[in-house]
Amino acid sequence: MTPSRTPAPPPPDTDSTRAGRKEWTALVVLMLPLMLVSMDVSVLYFAVPAITADLEPSGTEQLWIFDIYAFVLAGLLMTMGSLGDRIGRRRLLLIGAVAFGAASACAAYAGSSEMLIAARALLGIGGATLMPSTMALVRNMFRDAGQRAKAIGIWSAVMTGGVALGSVLSGVLVEHFWWGSVFLINLPAMVLLLILAPLLIPEFKNPEPGRFDLLSVPLSMAAVLPVVYGLKEIPSQGFRTSYVVSLAVGLGFAALFVHRQRTIASPLIPPALFRGRGFGPAVALNLIASFGMMGSAFFTTQYLQSVLGKSAMEAALWALLPSVLIGATAPVATGLVQRGVPRSQVVACGFVLAAGGYGMLAAAGTDSMWLVLAGVGILAAGIVTVMSQMTDLALGAAPPQRAGAAASLLETGQEFGGALGMAVLGSIGTAVYRHEVTDKAPPGLPAEAHETLGGALAIAARLPTDTAEALTTAARTAFTDGMRTASLAAAVILLLAAASAARYSSPSAAGNSSPPTPRKTSPSAAQKSSPSGV
Numbered sequence: 168m169t170p171s172r173t174p175a176p177p178p179p180d181t182d183s184t185r186a187g188r189k190e191w192t193a194l195v196v197l198m199l200p201l202m203l204v205s206m207d208v209s210v211l212y213f214a215v216p217a218i219t220a221d222l223e224p225s226g227t228e229q230l231w232i233f234d235i236y237a238f239v240l241a242g243l244l245m246t247m248g249s250l251g252d253r254i255g256r257r258r259l260l261l262i263g264a265v266a267f268g269a270a271s272a273c274a275a276y277a278g279s280s281e282m283l284i285a286a287r288a289l290l291g292i293g294g295a296t297l298m299p300s301t302m303a304l305v306r307n308m309f310r311d312a313g314q315r316a317k318a319i320g321i322w323s324a325v326m327t328g329g330v331a332l333g334s335v336l337s338g339v340l341v342e343h344f345w346w347g348s349v350f351l352i353n354l355p356a357m358v359l360l361l362i363l364a365p366l367l368i369p370e371f372k373n374p375e376p377g378r379f380d381l382l383s384v385p386l387s388m389a390a391v392l393p394v395v396y397g398l399k400e401i402p403s404q405g406f407r408t409s410y411v412v413s414l415a416v417g418l419g420f421a422a423l424f425v426h427r428q429r430t431i432a433s434p435l436i437p438p439a440l441f442r443g444r445g446f447g448p449a450v451a452l453n454l455i456a457s458f459g460m461m462g463s464a465f466f467t468t469q470y471l472q473s474v475l476g477k478s479a480m481e482a483a484l485w486a487l488l489p490s491v492l493i494g495a496t497a498p499v500a501t502g503l504v505q506r507g508v509p510r511s512q513v514v515a516c517g518f519v520l521a522a523g524g525y526g527m528l529a530a531a532g533t534d535s536m537w538l539v540l541a542g543v544g545i546l547a548a549g550i551v552t553v554m555s556q557m558t559d560l561a562l563g564a565a566p567p568q569r570a571g572a573a574a575s576l577l578e579t580g581q582e583f584g585g586a587l588g589m590a591v592l593g594s595i596g597t598a599v600y601r602h603e604v605t606d607k608a609p610p611g612l613p614a615e616a617h618e619t620l621g622g623a624l625a626i627a628a629r630l631p632t633d634t635a636e637a638l639t640t641a642a643r644t645a646f647t648d649g650m651r652t653a654s655l656a657a658a659v660i661l662l663l664a665a666a667s668a669a670r671y672s673s674p675s676a677a678g679n680s681s682p683p684t685p686r687k688t689s690p691s692a693a694q695k696s697s698p699s700g701v
Contacts, residue, residue, distance in 0.1 A: 169617070169692040172676065180378050181227045182234075182505075184310045184311050185310075185311045187315060188269070189367065190308045190309065191335025192310075192367055193304075193308060193367040193368045193369075194278075194305065194308070194318055194321065195364055196360065196363045196364055196367050196368060197301045197304060197305065197322075198236050198301075198321070198322075198578070199356050199359060199360045200260065200264060200267070200297040200298075200300075200301055200328075200356075200357075200360055201297070201298065201322065201325055201326055201329065202325055202329040202332070203267070203297075203329070203353050203355075203356055203357070204240075204267075204297050204298050204329070204330030205325075205326045205327070205328075205330050205333065206296040206329045206330070206332055206333030206336065206582040207236060207290055207294065207333065207353070208347045210333040210334070210336065210337045210350070211232065211233060211349065212348040214337045214340075214341050214349055215229070215340050215469065215472075215621055216473070216621055216625075217334070217346040218232070218283070218340070218346050219347070219491040219619075219622065219625060220620045220625065221346065222277075222278075222279060222280045222283060225280075228260065228280045228284065229619060229621075230282075230593065230594075230597075231284050232280065232283055232284055232287060233465070233589060233593075233664075234348050234395075234589060234590055235284050235287045235288050235290070235291065235480065236288070236293045236294070237582050237585050238289040238291070238395050239287075239288045239292060240291040240294050240295050240298070240582045241391050241395070241579050241582040241583040242291075242295075242387065242388040242391040242392055243292060243295035243387075243388065244295050244298065244299055244575045244576075244579040244582060245383075245434065245435055245436055245572070245575045245576060245579050246295070246383075246384045246387060246389050246575075247259065247263075247295045247296045247299055247300075247569060247575060248299035248303065248571040248572050248573075248574055248575020248576070248578075249264065249379070249436070249572050249575065250296075250379065250434045250571075251296075251300050251303060251372070251575075252303075252373040252376055252568070252569065252570070252573040253372065253373060253376040253379055253570035254372065254560070254574055255370045255371065255372040256299075256300045256304050256307070256370070256371050256570075256571055257300070257304065257364060257365075257368050257369070257370045257371070258370065259300050260296070260297060260300035260301070260304070260360075260364060260368070261295050261360075261361060261364060261365070261466060261641070262291075262296055262370070263293050263294070263295075263296025263300065264357045264360045264361050264364075265296060266289075266292060266293035266296065266331075266362070266628060267290065267292055267293030267297060267353060267357055267570055268293075268353060268354050268357035269293075269294075270286060270289035270290040270292070270293050271290065271350040271351065271353040272350070272351070272354065273285075273286040273289060273355060274286035274287060274289075274290060274347070274350040275347035275348065275349075275350040275351045276347055277347070277436075277524070284351075285340060287394070288384070289506040290350075296512070297510070298575075298578050298582075299571055299574040299575040299578055300331065301322070301573040301652075302322065302558070302562070302569070302570075302574035302577070302578065303371070303570035303573075304368060304371065304570075305318050305319060305322055305568040306562045306565070306567060306573075306574065307369075307567055307570055308368075308369070309569075312563065313505060314446065315392065315562070315563065316501045316504070316505065316559045317498070317501060318395075319501075319559045320497035320498050320500070320501040320555045320559075321497070321498075321553035322552060322558070323487075323497045323551055323554045323558055324493055324494050324497040324498075326494070326554075327460065327493050327547060327550065327551045327554065328490055328493050328494065330460065330461070330464060332490070333488055334464070334483065335483045335484070335486055335487050335490075336349065336483070337349045337354065337483070338472075338480055338483020338486070339480060339483050340352070340404075343433070345600075347349050349641075353445040355610050358649035363698070368580055368628075371567075371570070373568040373569065373571075374568065374646070375455070375568075376433070377433030378432070378433045379433070380427070380433060380434065380435050382427065383424065383427055383428065383434070383435035384435070385411055386420055386423055386424040386427060387424055387435065389416075389419075389420035389424075390417055390420040390423075390663070391417070391579075391583065393413040393416045394414055394415070394417030394418065394421070395583070395587065395590060396413050396415075396522060397409075397410040397413035397414035397417065398416075401420065407430035409644070411541055411678060417504070424435045424475065426607070427611075428662070435572070436572055436575075436576055437572060440455045440564075440565055440569060440572065440573055440576065444561045444564050445561070445564055446560075446564040446565065446573070448667075449557040449558075449560040449561035449564070449577070450557075450576060450580045451580070451667075452557050452664060452667065452668055453554055453557040453558065453561070453577060453580055453581050453584070454580035454581060454583060454584035455518075455584060455660065455661070455664040456517075456518075456550045456554045456557070456581075456664075457550075457554070457580070457581040457582070457583075457584035457585040457588065457661070458560060458583070458584040458585065458587055458588040458591075459521050459525070459546065459549075459550055459588060459657055459659075459660070459661050460547065460550045460585065460588065461584070461585035461588040461589050462588030462589060462591070462593070462653065462657050463524075463525065463528065463543060463546055463588075463592075463593035463657070464589070464655075465588075465589045465592060465593045465596070466528070466592075466593075466596060466649075466650040466653065466654075467539060467543050467650075468482065468486060469620060469621075470531075470539060470646070470647070470650060471485055471486060471536070471539075472535055473531075473620050473621060473624060473643070473646070474620070474643045474646060474647060475534070475536055480493075485536065485540060486540075486543075488540050488544065489516065489540055489541075489544035490544075490547070491544070491545040491549055492544045492545075492547060492679040493548065493551055494549050496547075496548045496551040496552055496555075496571050497551050497555035499516070499552075500551075500552040500555055501515050501555060501556075502557070504556065510556055510560065511668060511669050511670075512669070513552060513556055514552070514553050514556050514557065514665075514668040514669075515530045515547075515665045515668045515669040516549075516552070516593070516665075517549040517550065517551075517552030517553040517556075517662050518549060518553060518662070518664045518665035518668055519549070519661075519665045520545055520546075520552065521545070521547075521548075521549030521550050521661050521663065522549075522593030522658040522659075522661035522662045522665065523545055523546075523549070523658075523687070524542045524543065524544070524545035524546025524547070524548075524549060524656045525542070525546060525655075525657045525658035525661065526543060526616070526654070526658050527539070527545065528541030528542045528543070528546075528650060528651070528654040529651045529655045529658065530651075531647065531650065531651065532647060533643050533647050535646055547623075549661075553668070554581075557564045557577075558577060561573060561577045562574065562577070589644040592653040592656065592657055595649070595652060595653040595656060596646070596649030596650055596652065596653045597649065598649070598651040599617070599645065599648055599649035599652050599653075600610070600619075600620065600642075600645045600646050600648075601617055601618070602645075603641075603643075603645035603649075604617055604623065604642055604645040605650055606616055607637055607641035607644065607645065608637070608638050608641040608642065609641075610638050612626060612638065613626055620642050620643070620645075620646040622637060622676060623639070623642035624640055624642065625640065625643075627639045667670030668671060
């Protein structure tokens with residue numbers, strides 16, 4: 168008689184690592200601040216004509232009204248991410264909600280360009296506390312790799328969709344109210360977040376965070392801001408000594424910042440993060456993707472309103488069409504990777520798709536609405552594909568206790584890339600505009616007509632009919648030519664990024680997402696196989 172064999176033990180219970188209904192509900196709550204922070208990047212696009220008429224900013228002030236929010240955000244994200252690891256990510260989220268709401272009220276009632284720039288800077292400080300908190304909490308709440316990939320796909324779609332929704336809401340609000348209303352919409356959402364977050368979102372922080380390095384805070388900002396300033400001014404103003412010095416100063420502080428992180432016991436950004444498989448390439452490629460997304464937004468919203476002559480409401484509704492593709496793109500990309508398609512191929516195809524969208528913008532004329540809308544939709548779909556995969560790759564490579572620092576570094580690159588996209592591509596377009604409008608516009612006009620398209624249209628409204636028509640035609644043609652030139656430059660950059668993605672985020676270098684169902688693995692083996700060692 169054959170002795171009975173002892174039944175094999177059941178597979179380990181993995182339900183404890185999988186998120187339940189509470190975590191998915193908490194994710195919805197986390198999308199509130201993420202949506203608002205991303206909306207504030209683009210919320211002024213359709214409000215530009217109203218702001219120009221009310222506050223009368225110069226061309227440089229107008230760029231700073233756009234750029235200062237993203238610049239300050241980028242400069243402080245590393246500080247706030249590291250701070251969240253120490254004091255608690257939910258706690259930092261709630262502090263940021265209060266700050267963001269107060270700054271929104273200040274921006275809504277700004278009485279001058281300088282006041283609006285200052286309020287936008289304060290919004291950047293508040294936003295810098297919110298963004299790394301949301302991403303780090305997603306990393307902590309969703310420990311199962313498959314669920315985390317889906318949650319990050321939603322995170323990426325909401326963030327990118329927020330940029331599109333911000334411009335749409337600004338068009339609707341400016342049509343019915345005054346331009347300050349685009350900031351007041353933040354207040355109810357912040358109140359709701361303050362009520363729901365303590366009930367649904369658990370607290371996470373590093374149990375052994377180490378000392379907070381105060382000197383690294385100004386070093387990080389001194390590294391980011393001068394470089395961005397120099398890059399913003401050089402394309403339109405040329406290689407003046409002051410701009411070259413600004414670049415050199417920023418790069419010098421960047422070297423000091425990196426040196427300090429490598430030599431102190433408790434760095435703001437632990438260099439060990441870059442030993443995680445694929446973390447460094449993910450940060451770099453995510454930066455380029457953000458460059459492409461925000462660079463296009465600077466042109467397309469003004470094109471709809473100021474070139475095609477749409478009202479704020481009409482432009483807002485038309486601009487909503489390209490965002491239809493955004494919601495489905497990230498889940499599709501995640502599904503492809505989980506079904507075995509190499510991540511490198513998915514990311515490279517995303518960059519190629521985005522470059523194709525820019526190619527369509529480069530072919531646009533002064534009456535090419537459908538071509539522009541189709542190009543923006545294709546571009547956004549490609550960018551969201553890249554960003555969702557790179558975010559999942561970077562967070563999966565980071566230890567959970569360092570999720571705040573990892574998220575802040577990823578988002579610093581993302582915001583830095585967005586700011587550079589608006590600054591570099593916007594400055595290229597502005598340089599082309601100024602050159603061409605000077606040659607084509609009627610002589611003897613005020614200098615404001617040569618600064619921006621909005622300024623030229625405002626002056627044309629006060630001129631005799633023939634002169635106004637000549638100036639309007641020249642300004643719209645010059646702006647469109649600037650958009651086309653900048654789009655060609657962006658397409659080349661994204662194609663180079665596609666080639667880099669195929670090389671540096673290949674499965675052997677970066678890996679695909681882990682399968683959604685964990686394999687039966689002993690704890691010790693899991694420790695050895697994890698790139699972060701946790």
